[in-house]
Amino acid sequence: MNIVERFLQYVAFDTQSAEDTGKTPSTDKQFNLARFLKNELETLGLEDVEMTDNGCVYATLPANTTDDVPVIGFIAHMDTSPDCSGENVKPRIVKAYDGAPIVLNEEKSIVTTPEKFPELKAHIGEDLIVTDGTTLLGADDKAGIAEIVQAMAYLLEHPEIKHGKVRVGFNPDEEIGLGAKAFDVEKFGCQWAYTMDGGELGELEYENFNAAAAKIDIKGVSVHPGYAKGKMINAAQVAAVLAAEFPTHETPEHTAEYEGFYHLLHIEGNVEHASLSFIIRDHDSARFEERKTFVEKAVAWVNAKYGEGVATATITEQYRNMRQQVEPMPHIIDIVLDAMREIDIEPKVRAIRGGTDGAQLSFMGLPCPNIFAGGLNFHGPHEFLPIPSLEKASRLVVKIIEMTARGI
Numbered sequence: 001m002n003i004v005e006r007f008l009q010y011v012a013f014d015t016q017s018a019e020d021t022g023k024t025p026s027t028d029k030q031f032n033l034a035r036f037l038k039n040e041l042e043t044l045g046l047e048d049v050e051m052t053d054n055g056c057v058y059a060t061l062p063a064n065t066t067d068d069v070p071v072i073g074f075i076a077h078m079d080t081s082p083d084c085s086g087e088n089v090k091p092r093i094v095k096a097y098d099g100a101p102i103v104l105n106e107e108k109s110i111v112t113t114p115e116k117f118p119e120l121k122a123h124i125g126e127d128l129i130v131t132d133g134t135t136l137l138g139a140d141d142k143a144g145i146a147e148i149v150q151a152m153a154y155l156l157e158h159p160e161i162k163h164g165k166v167r168v169g170f171n172p173d174e175e176i177g178l179g180a181k182a183f184d185v186e187k188f189g190c191q192w193a194y195t196m197d198g199g200e201l202g203e204l205e206y207e208n209f210n211a212a213a214a215k216i217d218i219k220g221v222s223v224h225p226g227y228a229k230g231k232m233i234n235a236a237q238v239a240a241v242l243a244a245e246f247p248t249h250e251t252p253e254h255t256a257e258y259e260g261f262y263h264l265l266h267i268e269g270n271v272e273h274a275s276l277s278f279i280i281r282d283h284d285s286a287r288f289e290e291r292k293t294f295v296e297k298a299v300a301w302v303n304a305k306y307g308e309g310v311a312t313a314t315i316t317e318q319y320r321n322m323r324q325q326v327e328p329m330p331h332i333i334d335i336v337l338d339a340m341r342e343i344d345i346e347p348k349v350r351a352i353r354g355g356t357d358g359a360q361l362s363f364m365g366l367p368c369p370n371i372f373a374g375g376l377n378f379h380g381p382h383e384f385l386p387i388p389s390l391e392k393a394s395r396l397v398v399k400i401i402e403m404t405a406r407g408i
C-alpha cells in the first residue's frame with residue numbers, strides 16, 4: 001500500500017475530540033481508529049501491539065542488529081480539532097497544482113486562494129490533497145500516523161537497513177491538550193522520541209512557551225452613587241485601570257518569534273466585583289518569571305492605591321519550555337538535522353508559540369521534539385497536504401532510525 005492510500009484510510013474515520021467530556025478518550029469514536037491501527041500494525045508484523053483502555057496504541061519494531069542502539073519512539077495523535085467537523089471527510093487530489101485558486105466546493109463557493117493562503121505558493125507543481133470545503137482534512141495528525149506506519153512497513157521490507165528497537169505510539173485528545181495525559185511514558189520505554197505533528201516540510205521544533213495563567217479578582221465597595229464620595233470602590237473601574245497598566249505592546253497581536261506576551265483573555269465586572277484573566281507566555285524562563293512578578297507588582301500597586309486586599313492574583317503554571325529538557329541531549333536534534341540534509345530537506349527550526357504534547361512528554365521524562373508532518377492550514381476546511389511532503393516525512397522517519405543505529 002502506498003502512503004497516500006494509507007493516509008486516506010485514516011481520514012475516513014471521524015476522530016474529533018471534544019472539550020470537557022470528562023472521559024479519556026474524550027470521544028468514543030476515537031477508539032474506531034485506534035482499533036483499526038492496532039489491526040494494521042499487527043498485520044504488518046510489528047510486535048507488542050496494544051490498544052489501552054484510554055485509547056492509546058503502542059507497538060514495537062524489534063531491533064535487527066545486536067549493536068547497542070538507543071530505543072527511540074515516534075508519536076502522532078489520532079484526534080482532530082473540535083473547531084471543525086471531521087465527519088465524512090471527502091478528500092480530493094489536485095494533480096500538479098498550477099498556482100491558481102482551488103475551488104473546494106463549487107456549490108458553496110468555498111475556494112482556497114494563494115492570496116489568502118500564501119503557503120500554497122511553495123507547492124506549485126505538486127500533487128495536493130484537499131477537502132471538499134465542508135470539513136477539515138485531518139492531516140493534523142493523520143499524516144503523522146501514515147508517515148510512521150509507512151516507515152515501519154518500509155523497514156520491515158528492508159531488513160538490510162540495520163536499526164535498534166523502535167517504538168510507535170498513537171494517542172487521543174492532543175487537540176484538547178490532554179494527549180500527554182493519556183500517554184504512558186514508562187510503558188513506551190524510549191530514551192527519546194519525536195512527535196510527527198508539525199506543519200511545513202522541514203519544520204523542527206524543540207522550543208515552546210513557558211506558560212502560566214493569572215486570574216485577578218477585585219473586590220469593590222458598593223455605595224449609592226449619590227453619596228459615594230470617599231467610600232465607593234468601583235471594582236469595574238479598578239479592573240479597567242489595572243488592565244491599562246499592562247504593557248500595551250506585549251500582546252499576541254504585537255509579538256512574534258521569541259517575543260513573549262500578556263494576553264487579556266477575559267474581563268468582566270460591576271461595582272462590587274470584577275475579574276481579569278490573563279495568560280502569560282515567554283520562551284525565556286527568566287523573562288517568564290519577570291512577567292509573573294509584573295502581575296504581582298501590578299496587583300500590589302492597585303492595593304496601595306485603593307486599599308489592601310482590593311485585588312488578589314492567582315497565578316497557575318500551565319507548561320514549560322521543553323528546550324531545557326532537550327538541550328542536555330543535543331544529539332537528538334543533530335540526528336534530525338543530519339537526516340534532513342541527507343534526503344535534501346532544508347531544516348526550518350522554529351520556536352513554537354504555544355505548547356505541544358511533546359513539551360509535556362519532555363517533562364514527564366521523554367524528551368520529544370516535534371517534526372513536520374507536512375500538512376498546512378490546520379483545523380479548518382482549507383487544510384491541505386502536499387503529497388511530496390507526506391512522502392518525505394516518512395523517509396525522514398526511516399533515515400532518523402537508520403542514523404540512530406549508525407550512532408552519529
Ligand SMILES: [Zn+2]
Nearest residue numbers: 140141174197
Ligand atoms: Zn496536531
